[in-house]
Amino acid sequence: MITGKNYIGQQQSAKGSKTYKTFNPLLNAENEAKFTEATTEEINDALQLATDAFVEYKSTSGAKKAEFLNAIADEILALDDKLISTYCSETGLPEGRAKGERGRTVGQLRSFADLVKESSWVEATIDTAQPDRQPMPKSDIRKLLVPLGPVVVFGASNFPLAYSTAGGDTAAALASGCPVIVKSHPMHAGTGELVASAIVTAAEKTGMPNGIFSNINSSGIDVGAQLVKHPQVKAVGFTGSIKGGRALYNMAAERKEPIPVFAEMGSINxxxxxxxxxxxxxxxxxxxxxxxxxxxxxxxxxxxxxxxxxxxxxxxxxxxxxxxxxxxxxxxxxxxxxxxxxxxxxxxxxxxxxxxxxxxxxxxxxxxxxxxxxxxxxxxxxxxxxxxxxxxxxxxxxxxxxxxxxxxxxxxxxxxxxxxxxxxxxxxxxxxxxxxxxxxxxxxxxxxxxNGVPTGVEVCPSMVHGGPYPSSTDSRFTAVGIHSIKRWVRPFSYQDWPNNLLPDELKKENPLGISRLVNNNQTKAPIK
Amino acid sequence: MITGKNYIGQQQSAKGSKTYKTFNPLLNAENEAKFTEATTEEINDALQLATDAFVEYKSTSGAKKAEFLNAIADEILALDDKLISTYCSETGLPEGRAKGERGRTVGQLRSFADLVKESSWVEATIDTAQPDRQPMPKSDIRKLLVPLGPVVVFGASNFPLAYSTAGGDTAAALASGCPVIVKSHPMHAGTGELVASAIVTAAEKTGMPNGIFSNINSSGIDVGAQLVKHPQVKAVGFTGSIKGGRALYNMAAERKEPIPVFAEMGSINxxxxxxxxxxxxxxxxxxxxxxxxxxxxxxxxxxxxxxxxxxxxxxxxxxxxxxxxxxxxxxxxxxxxxxxxxxxxxxxxxxxxxxxxxxxxxxxxxxxxxxxxxxxxxxxxxxxxxxxxxxxxxxxxxxxxxxxxxxxxxxxxxxxxxxxxxxxxxxxxxxxxxxxxxxxxxxxxxxxxxNGVPTGVEVCPSMVHGGPYPSSTDSRFTAVGIHSIKRWVRPFSYQDWPNNLLPDELKKENPLGISRLVNNNQTKAPIK
Structure with missing residues (x-):
């Protein structure tokens, strides 16, 4: 059932007084469910939960994150006809398109699950110590990619599933180890709530910390602005118009601590x-x-x-x-x-x-x-x-x-x-x-x-979906494919760190068996 | 001889009327050479040359770029005592430090030369066609990293060699295929001019297009601001104060086309x-x-x-x-x-x-x-x-x-x-x-x-020099080590592109013998 409430972590919540409905363009009539816009208090609660959850989630293993992502895919499929009929009623799109997009969404989640389960994506890079080097000894230094922190994702009007609540941005951010706060798209808030319920159920079933995910309702621009300006938010993903994306980019750039905004915007191709x-x-x-x-x-x-x-x-x-x-x-x-x-x-x-x-x-x-x-x-x-x-x-x-x-x-x-x-x-x-x-x-x-057409964006590692401004705000990243995970991570070094305290990806035994650059040589071998 | 002129591409130029001198803090006296600040005309000329040079340079082979980078290192060493004495007279730092920093600068250039000669750094990613796939055939898609375009580098006061004219930012940008315009640091403009002359000589000796490099003199903030706001500039590198770095970041974010700024700023460690x-x-x-x-x-x-x-x-x-x-x-x-x-x-x-x-x-x-x-x-x-x-x-x-x-x-x-x-x-x-x-x-x-000290930044692949704001403006990148090249590149896909027109890195024969992700399998093998 669609309740119209926000998910503040695992709790449904509707403290606000501003409500709105979605619209069925085929029937030219409003849909029934009434959605309650999030309040500042709910936004703050969601961010505090996300910040707290990040402490645990940032070092959750790839295998556990993969379980979570696959469980989200399973729960989305379990929504079955309810999801498809809600999707159609909020978009005017045909059932075939809804099912196709669901398949793509589920596929994206599973491909990120595979990526983080295997774990080589962290680009582990190790230079071992040279204590006898002249004129100065060389330290042992080990690098990997680590998540940035809570990410806000703005759903797209034109892809209620694949670029929205559990779409590419969310899947990539959760895979990287970042908690996600989705600013639900008002045109398909019901679809969004259903998918959010799938994520929350999956998080509970796989033992993820509360706050790893929130779903925030809003029909205007104020809630989104509050989210982008919130000091506990560390990055933003957006798919939509140039005007909207640029406004968010500007807000993020004007913060005391500027944060990265990856906005995929307009293009005439x-x-x-x-x-x-x-x-x-x-x-x-x-x-x-x-x-x-x-x-x-x-x-x-x-x-x-x-x-x-x-x-x-x-x-x-x-x-x-x-x-x-x-x-x-x-x-x-x-x-x-x-x-x-x-x-x-x-x-x-x-x-x-x-x-x-x-x-x-x-x-x-x-x-x-x-x-x-x-x-x-x-x-x-x-x-x-x-x-x-x-x-x-x-x-x-x-x-x-x-x-x-x-x-x-x-x-x-x-x-x-x-x-x-x-x-x-x-x-x-x-x-x-x-x-x-x-x-x-x-x-x-x-x-x-x-000799083709630009429509049709294959989800595969070689895909680049993004480009020079204004097609995206940061051409150094793609929004589609496994490498889109790089938007939400940063490199991090450990110098002379005790082996038992290193993340598994960097331990000398290489317990995960991942591919690493060790002394400039790409290898899966442990370090002697 | 230090002329005090700008390098606008390979030409020395001093059209302006504003001049300044560097200072010897040990003698507490100005040095002799007089430097002429660049004019708007000279800035525009440098950018037009860079834009034109980019057309050729962006597809120059890794082997040729490596020749160029190694030639820069050779020419810097050939400056010999002249460079060391100028460095010392402009910084008050001892000769040993000058020579150590020169060694580091030369080492950085050579490590980027090795990286681009080998060429696997472009992260070539290939998904081959599946013409019989149901319900839709799959295209052949191939991705690699390509340079962004002209990069402006601001030299650092505290590293006249390693983080300045031919320092890490410049070496990484030139290695990636980006032309570089250096905004010379006014405190060591003579050191900067000497190193610029080495770069220009190396460019000429190795047949690089004119405009691949310019060196712009300036003692105030106006020239730097003009550069960051210039529509032909596509990215900025900066090392210095939080105030300076943030000002440049803001200018870049307020452009019609915002551009990435990687500023490495203050830290109390x-x-x-x-x-x-x-x-x-x-x-x-x-x-x-x-x-x-x-x-x-x-x-x-x-x-x-x-x-x-x-x-x-x-x-x-x-x-x-x-x-x-x-x-x-x-x-x-x-x-x-x-x-x-x-x-x-x-x-x-x-x-x-x-x-x-x-x-x-x-x-x-x-x-x-x-x-x-x-x-x-x-x-x-x-x-x-x-x-x-x-x-x-x-x-x-x-x-x-x-x-x-x-x-x-x-x-x-x-x-x-x-x-x-x-x-x-x-x-x-x-x-x-x-x-x-x-x-x-x-x-x-x-x-x-x-159990160490933070001073001493090893130049190696595992090093991260950068971090959450304000230590840098984009924590997703490092300013030191070979992976700092990623600041200046973007992923780019070719779909169903004719094999003979693909860059060598993506051709089916794999003529460069690089490591590629082919159908999700990392390999150096050609594609059948």
Missing amino acids: PVVMLPEALKQRGDDLAKTYAGSITLGTGQFCTNPGLILGLKSDELSQFINTLSDEIVKIEPSCMLHPNIHNAFQKNKEKIISQSYTELVAYYTDDVKTNHASQAILTVDGDTFLNNTTLHQEVFGPFSVVVQCKDTKQLETIISHLEGQLTGTVISDSGEIDKYPAVISALQNRVGRLIF | PVVMLPEALKQRGDDLAKTYAGSITLGTGQFCTNPGLILGLKSDELSQFINTLSDEIVKIEPSCMLHPNIHNAFQKNKEKIISQSYTELVAYYTDDVKTNHASQAILTVDGDTFLNNTTLHQEVFGPFSVVVQCKDTKQLETIISHLEGQLTGTVISDSGEIDKYPAVISALQNRVGRLIF
Whole structure:
């Protein structure tokens, strides 16, 4: 049952008076459950519990943390239909998507469980003593990665499971040894509460300290601001808009003790269509991209919002086919009326500019909260001179830019803000003729794709989801894949520390059998 | 010959009108050479050159970068006596220290050369395609670490070689593939120019692109601010005061595109003296710590400025012996009159407080710019209630806190700001009785030392030099050791990218023979 209460550690709590409900965009009606926004007292309690829990949790073994993470996955699956129906009622997304995202969420938890159970991820690095070294003896020094402390995670509107309560940020932070306080996303607070209950149950079943996890309800910005400014918070994860992410980043940077904020924000994911590829298979590409632009109602951070080509007959033909194909696709429901309204407003703002040419717009009857996809085109000079066109329109929308030559294509790419992805569509060998274009694109993105679509973010160790600002606030980390754990840890050295007091990862016997860099040699062997 | 000019790429340049000189604190007189502060035009030129150079340098092979780094080391050594005498004349430090620091600087350059020549540091991670996977085929994705772009390095006052022009920040950034613009430290601008000339010569000899390195003169804060705010700068390295580092951090965070700032700032490096150890060898410890507190005139960031013990006869005896020993040590010269004046002012401010007890103060005749070492003591309550005592006094100065019990010792540690190091002095087995104290200390520091002194930072892979704020602005990185290269890089993915266009580190043949994570298995084998 959804209670609408916060989880302050393992306790449900609703001390506040401000309440709110979630919304079913398909029914265009509020859902029943009423959620109570957290109070300052509840926030302080959650942080004190997290700080206390950190003392024990930071040195909990990888094997125990793995049990906990796997138990969260099990408890999420045990929520079964209740979770799926709540998810659908709070998002308007279909059941297949809900189940797919659940699978991804569970998979992420299990992959972090595997990672920390194996334990080599701590990058154990050992330089043994040289007592006879001249002119000075050398100490024994041993390093590993240790957790930062309580992490606040802001759930994403567009991934109620995979990037929210028990999503990638939470899974990575818990795996690293950090307690997590989730600022629940108000659009899917019920889904959030159910997942939070799964985490709390898993924590109890596996004997984790109370306070390792809290779930904080809030419909405005005040609670989130309190969390980011709270002196006991040591890092922040966020997935959402540039405006929201930047506001949190600024708050964190202005603290007496600044803390890291990893915010994964907007991106228009430029796609470069090279001419030979367009000649060979422009129609197929148009069909593929009509699908990619409208996938998930365009509500993916990797949605292709910008298509770049060289002005030519084949580009014109591509635009025509893309336009024909995209209006064949039935509009689908957006996550929330607010998101739908923002899409309408941002789309119309660009369409109404005299310098843009509207080439496709779904204009048949469209149901409430459903998104009418649109395609615009402009020439390269227009794009360069109007930075409004460089901004993300969250939804099924894309701008095709017709560049006058390769130099302009390169210039446009160099002037783009940072992006999650860049895609190159090329005939075999054609790409070799555009080294400057590729080099410029590489500087602006976190992931380069060849002959594919940017939508679809594989969860695997080689994935980079993140990129130069504003696609993320710290391009030195990825938000997806096992290496995203590095956002929440810091290196830590022990010098001449007694072997029995060292963490297992650094003991001379290497009891965990992990891979370590010992005197500059990567090995699983114990130290003699 | 020292010209006093900036290096804007490989060109010497002095377009400005503002000049300044360095100072010999031993002679208490200005040195002869006159340095010309860089103009905005010169700064812009340096950044444009760096941006252009980055296009080529970012994909320069590890082997070529290694040649360059080793050539810098060679050219620094070739400067020979000229460098050593200039260093001494600008710092008042003895020749032995100059040569030791030169050795360390050269060693750092060579260790980064080894790292990038071998090339496994890029953390190549490969997940091969699964075209038949259900329900969706899996793409081939390959990740490596790539350089961020032009990095600005601010030289440190207290390490004219090892943390300045060609110091750790520069070596790591050049190794990673980032161009470097050094903001030369005004106190040792001549040393800086000589080292810059070595870098420029090495760049020319090894065919590096012009703009890979610039050396910018400045005696105020304006030039540094221009550099940090410059849109073509992508990261900043700094070693110095909390005030200076925080100002740069704030500027970087307020940019339209915020950039990472790694600032290594102040620290008082708490030392916990456990009672049994004091009983057994208090006098020896007092002698050792008198040496550590005055080493390098107390001008090390790891200087032990805070000694914590439990109120007892043995602690009183330790304080007496430390006092006796420290005034036996002849005062030495500080780096600059400004540093000496700041030391006097900060020390006197604390001594003049009614709540502190002065137990040692070198009061014999002291030469100009030489530092009179001092030791104070306070009780635990006084320390907790007066945060002035928590601040660094840069110089040979330390406060001994007499805690009333173990709980207060733990409380004091928990209330400290972030520190580079924490040291525990313990009899065999004694430390086992203080788990809460050790846990609290671990939360506050980057490196824990057992029965040693914090001064002396070994340059090796296991070293962490950095820690929770304000000891550094980003505890997720170290400023010393090969892993400090990670400050200047970001992960980058290629999806389905043609093998011949991939960087060598990711090609299926593994032509560099590096260690890679291939389908979750660490291996040097090629991919079939």
